[in-house]
Amino acid sequence: MSNLAHSPAWIRFSAECKLADRDAQHLRILDAAGLRVDLSAQAWSPRFEQAGLTLLAQQGFEAARRDLFEGGLCNWTEGRAAWHTALRAPEPPAAVAAEVREGRARLRRFVEGVNARNAYRNVVHLGIGGSDWGPRLAVESLAGHDTRRTVRFASNIDAHAIDDALAGLDAQDTLVIIASKSFTTTEPLANAARVVEWMRQWGVSDPYRHIVAVTANTAAAEAFGISPDRIFSLWDWVGGRYSVWSAIGITIALVLGLDAFDAILAGAAAMDQHFLEAPLTANAPVQMALAAVANRSVLGFASQAIAPYDARLRHFVPWLQQLEMESLGKNAVRNGTPASVPTGATVWGMPGTDGQHTFFQWLHQDATGAPVDFLLCKQPDHNLTHHHRLLLANCLAQRSALLRGKSYEQALEEAQRTGGDPEQVAWLARHRVHPGRRPSTLIVLPRLAPYSLGALLALYEHKVFTQGVLWDINPFDQWGVEFGKELANKLAHDLTEPGPSGVSDLDPSTAYWVEALSPSVKSR
Structure with a gap:
């Protein structure tokens, strides 16, 4: 719809959002592919929930979701499908089943082959954007699991990045992955040329036998010098920021193992099924999207903070920044006219508890603040129970404080307990007021394992897709x-x-x- 702001469903959605409970009086915890998503601190009421369903219907959500999974032209400005779900489906859709299965089989044969030869102690991954953040997030988040090889990532065109990535590696025992859908992107190609030069300097007679390419432009990869048996295909229906499920994930398989990569795909596929089958009122990506649209377009929050209470998820924030801001940072709706409501929010953050000592002051006491997505793992992968207890306590406390706030009367009562001059006490109390009623979502993973990570990434992919449908913008171009x-x-x-x-x-x-x-x- 070209004028969303004046549509009947939007007018009702906006009105009910402003009247909805924002004090977490109703417990709303959704189960999705092993994750638990607590939306209790987002705006909600029975009437607002119904208004959200009406808005989804008005915006054609059911048909759009069907197109996503059946290869329809979801990327309408480029005339393409956005069929990344096919890459992780246990049974890929018939139209692409043969090529997806062959791609999986080729990747498996290659990884099993180098493992059998005990080849390559080091892997250098060259990509940027979606060709970098997905594999980087997976490998570095799950590095505590069985790690077969040393891995380095270089994405930036700044030569310091590639020099740092190569420092200390044995060129004879290094495999390079060039991940570039177009095989024309400046950063990976410039860094790849530097790697070839480095290998020759260290006596590698045929550097190109140490290079693998993942691309949709096989001709360009061959022209670069890479043998066809070391070129893995992408397809135009796989967007870069959705490509971790493809052969771009070969780095994950080489470093963490094929079983880990398979589990990541399985977790994402489970979230796909939830997104397809769960009732809309219990559908985690859909409900997260409705909350995000309400926060941005109705309640006026211009940004979205991300606070993973697990230090291993430090790369989740930039991964999500790209997914959300490259997908939703647009102002033209389907018919080309400007959007009539505010769209994509700024996404930012860092792991807790570092964030508490960096920007949480702003979250608590700025006049507007921002919604926060809190992430935590119920079970850590260490035995330091006291540390984990403190981590969980901090996460829950910060979320509760943002929600509850502190009134002037409460702050005054606290300040009076210390005694002193009444005017000074009243002055101090004014500095201790917290507005509260700050929206948040809490996502609890059972533990940070390949399956749960795959489910988490797919959760946000589908949330972003649903926001695109609600706003009538294309989340697949850039x-x-x-x-x-x-x-x-x-x-x-x-x-x-x-x-x-x-x-x-x-x-x-x-x-x-x-x-x-x-x-x-x-x-x-």
Whole structure:
């Protein structure tokens, strides 16, 4: 619908949201693929719940979800399906079953082959964005499980990143994964060229036999020098930020093992089934999406904080930043007109309890604040019970404090207990007021295992998809990213060969810096 804000379902949804309970008077805990999702601290009432169902119906949610799982053109601006669910389905859809099964079999044969030969003690993964964050998150979150190989990731074009990744490795015993759907992305290709140079410096006679490519552009990978037997296919119906389920996950299989990779896929597939089959009122991704839309578009929260109370999930925040902000950071609805309500929120955060000593002050006492997603694991993978008890206590306490707040009267009563001048006590009490009623969601994993991690990632994928449906925006393209790439390619040329024709269409500041910085580039 081109004018969502004036539609009957939206008007009702917005009105009921403003009237809904925001004091967690109703316990709302949903079970989804082994995860427990507590939405009690989000706005809710029976009338608001019904308004959400009406909004979903108005926006065509059922048909959109069907298209997602059946290969419909969910990515309408690029005329593509968004069929990442097929990659983790136990029985892939018939239309793509043969290629998905063959892709899985090739990956398995390759990994089993190098394991049988005990080849490659080191893996260097070269990707960026979705080709990097998914494998990086999985490997570094689950590093406490059986780890077969040392792994390094290099994504940034800054040469410090690739030099750091290669430092101390034996080139003869290193396998390089180039993960690039287009095989034209600047960062992985520039870093790959550096790796080839590094291998030759260390006496590797055929560096390309140490390289694997995962790409939809097999011709470009072959032109780079990689043998076809070391090129694994992607398809145009797999978006980059949804590609961890594909052969992009080969790094996970090489480092954590095939069983771990299979379990990640199984957890995601279980969440797919929940998303498909659970009633909408008990459907965790759907209810999280409705809460997110209410927070952003009705209640006016411009950002969303993420607080994983597990230090191993430190890369979950940037993974989710890309998923949410690249998918939902848009202002054009399907018919090309501007969205009539605010859409995608800023996503930010860090693991607790570090976050408590960094930005929680703002969350508690800023005039607006932000909703928070808290994540924790019921069972840790260590035996330090006291540490885990403190971690859980901190998570639950922060969530409770954000919800409950502290009134002036409560703060005054606390301050009066210490005695002192009444005016000074009253002044101090005003500094201790907490607004409260800050929305939050608590997601509890049984433990941080491959299966639960896969379910967690798929939970957020489906939440983001549902938000796209509700807002009538396409969560599968990224034209802003493409625009920046085009300008960067032009400026890279201008920095090498600056001149009047090269900078004439630039703004004055950019043109100045092209001229000022080009000598330092040409001199090297």
